[in-house]
Amino acid sequence: PYAITPLSGGNTGRDATLANQVVTAAEQLLSVNPQAAMAAAGAALETVRTSQVSSSAPQQTQSVVTTAARIFVSPPVVAALPTQAAAMATTAIQVAQNTGNNTLAVSVANAAVQLAEQVLNTNPAAAVQLAATAVQTVQSTAVQQAAPQQTMSVVTTAARIIVQPQAQAAAPTVVAGIATSVTTVVSSPVVYQSSPQAAVAVMSN
Numbered sequence: 001p002y003a004i005t006p007l008s009g010g011n012t013g014r015d016a017t018l019a020n021q022v023v024t025a026a027e028q029l030l031s032v033n034p035q036a037a038m039a040a041a042g043a044a045l046e047t048v049r050t051s052q053v054s055s056s057a058p059q060q061t062q063s064v065v066t067t068a069a070r071i072f073v074s075p076p077v078v079a080a081l082p083t084q085a086a087a088m089a090t091t092a093i094q095v096a097q098n099t100g101n102n103t104l105a106v107s108v109a110n111a112a113v114q115l116a117e118q119v120l121n122t123n124p125a126a127a128v129q130l131a132a133t134a135v136q137t138v139q140s141t142a143v144q145q146a147a148p149q150q151t152m153s154v155v156t157t158a159a160r161i162i163v164q165p166q167a168q169a170a171a172p173t174v175v176a177g178i179a180t181s182v183t184t185v186v187s188s189p190v191v192y193q194s195s196p197q198a199a200v201a202v203m204s205n
Contacts, residue, residue: 019045019064025040038072042084045092048064062104065104068088078115078118089115090130092111093133102142112130124166135155135158144191152195155185159202163205186202186203
């Protein structure tokens with residue numbers, strides 16, 4: 001953010017435009033330098049994290065979040081920087097929620113919980129916490145109605161995570177909370193109807 005904000009001259013719309021350019025460049029760096037890509041994407045996310053920026057340039061903000069989500073689930077980042085990726089995913093969820101775009105929030109939560117599953121073996125505590133954040137994102141009725149199938153995908157992945165011994169050993173209380181939340185979400189009529197078979201499978205776990 002220190003590199004982006006001074007260039008904008010205090011113009012929040014310009015902040016968002018610059019952040020979008022930075023995160024686009026970051027994605028192109030992924031294969032050669034995942035560390036630099038993550039640093040740039042993190043700066044871009046921090047720039048659009050403020051409500052002033054996200055409200056003055058919602059489309060640019062949404063573009064930054066969408067690109068950041070592709071970055072934090074990319075194989076080079078997951079392999080080299082799993083803990084940083086989990087931290088970025090948490091920030092991306094917060095920014096997505098700030099935009100008020102429920103479809104975007106579910107999409108980022110879905111990417112985040114997929115990441116959580118991938119980092120479960122290397123950092124089970126971070127994985128469980130990220131899964132909890134993702135599930136929390138899809139608990140509101142408005143979010144579920146906006147994207148019931150993606151909501152189902154989020155809770156299905158979270159359910160796979162919490163039955164793993166390493167997840168239960170790392171954060172048993174958080175795991176118990178996720179289990180309760182997952183059951184509540186799949187019991188919601190709009191989510192259940194999107195895939196009754198998946199809902200039954202999740203609840204049986």
